[in-house]
Amino acid sequence: MLTLVLMLSFVMSSLEVNQIEDRKNFLYTQANIISNQMITEFENLSLPNTREYYYNIVSDFSKEINSRVMVFDRHGSVLIDAYKEYTEQDSISNKEIDQAFKGEPASSIYDSPSFGRIMYVAVPVESDGAIVGAILLTSSLEDIYTSQDTLLRNLFLLALVCIGFTGATSFIFVEILSSPIEKLTETVNRVAFGKHDERIRLEGSDEIKVLSNSFNSMMVRLDQVDNQRKQFVANVSHELRTPLTSIKILSSSLITDESTDPGIYKEFLKDIDMEVDRLNGIINSLLYLVDLEKKELELNYTNSTLNSLIPKVIQMLVPLANQKNIKVDFQADEKVWATFDREKIHQCLSNLIANAIKYNEPGGHVIVRLINRRNTFAIRVIDDGIGIKEEELPFIFDRFYRADKARNRKTGGTGLGLSIVQQIIQLHQGDIRVESTINQGTSIEIEIPKGLA
Ligand SMILES: Nc1ncnc2c1ncn2[C@@H]1O[C@H](COP(=O)(O)OP(=O)(O)OP(=O)(O)O)[C@@H](O)[C@H]1O
Ligand SMILES: [Mg+2]
The missing domain is CATH 1.10.287.130 (Signal transduction histidine kinase, dimerisation/phosphotransfer (DHp) domain)
Structure with a gap:
């Protein structure tokens, strides 16, 4: 509405200015035409015959351009009045005529109680550089204002229709849009009150x-x-x-x-x-x-070699391996340097190798292999132990999960080891992969980017 009102008032005011300016220029042109037509005979206008002749011309012209035309001699006395209200020798004084006698064309708008708004335009009549008279044109502007009023009324009606239409469509759209949102809000509220099995099915955009x-x-x-x-x-x-x-x-x-x-x-x-x-x-x-699992946990990264770390972990587990007469071997083709948290990777390897020993038969064999890749390194712990059933594989990283419950009671353990391993590998942005065949053995590989820090 505000935009419409602003636009309308702007359009209307500039339209009015333009039309009035046009009318003024039109009247000036017409006054000059009359002046040019009479200039040669102007001195003779005081003669009744000439005056009568020109009166007829001016009177026709006046009807044609819908304005009153008055001609004055150099003393300001009326020579011709197209409306014949003034007769010769009457003299009228007004601002525009005075100005015209000074050699300047002039114009003004007056508000008359009986005729409405009227424009006065006066031009001098010049002959050989001397001012010999003046011409005054008066024209009603009411036609302009009436057409403006009609236009304004029509535009106002159009604006009302537009506002009504916009209002109605907005209302419909708001209804369409808000009903699913209301539904969503209701569901969210139900969830907030503990109904966790709530789901929403919404049609809409x-x-x-x-x-x-x-x-x-x-x-x-x-x-x-x-x-x-x-x-x-x-x-x-x-x-x-x-x-x-x-x-x-x-x-x-x-x-x-x-x-x-x-x-x-x-x-x-x-x-x-x-x-x-x-x-x-x-x-x-x-x-x-x-x-x-603490979010702000910072790993204590150091750059070191894995070729020295792995044997240390194995050394620590030798007593456990010896109990079951299990051999643990370390294999590495080359020296691998990487940036990692030594204490955490130590913990991780110790869990993996302890599992390979624990879930193995006496006399079994465990191999820990260090593999150098382009951007990563991998450590694979391979055993020829009891293996893991295929259906249990997806769960072995779950907390407290222990496969083969009956046998596990003897081996002891909490089922937290692999969860810890997984967490440590995730913190290093690495991967962990398991392959296992029941009664044949298990191979778990961890792979970690070399230059993380
Ligand atoms: N190398 C392996 N061979 C066969 N089974 C394994 C092997 N590693 C893990 N598992 C199975 O996965 C389960 C989970 O292992 P995890 O290390 O998380 O727990 P755990 O060894 O039982 O207890 P913890 O390590 O906490 O002492 C084990 O109980 C075992 O059944
Ligand atoms: Mg374990």
């Missing part, structure tokens, strides 16, 4: 559909996260309860049975000690995982 799809994917993800959280809490509680139950049973039986002989006493205490170690192990691993 593409943007709205994309928004509803994003909302649905967000809800699926939220569900997954929520389920993982529940699963995790359940797993932690379960894992912590197992050793605690054992401790409780062992300690209770020690308390109630008074005649226990010192040998059994000691054995029970050893078992309790082992279970406490296990609890400790779980809690330490959990805390380590929590540490790794």
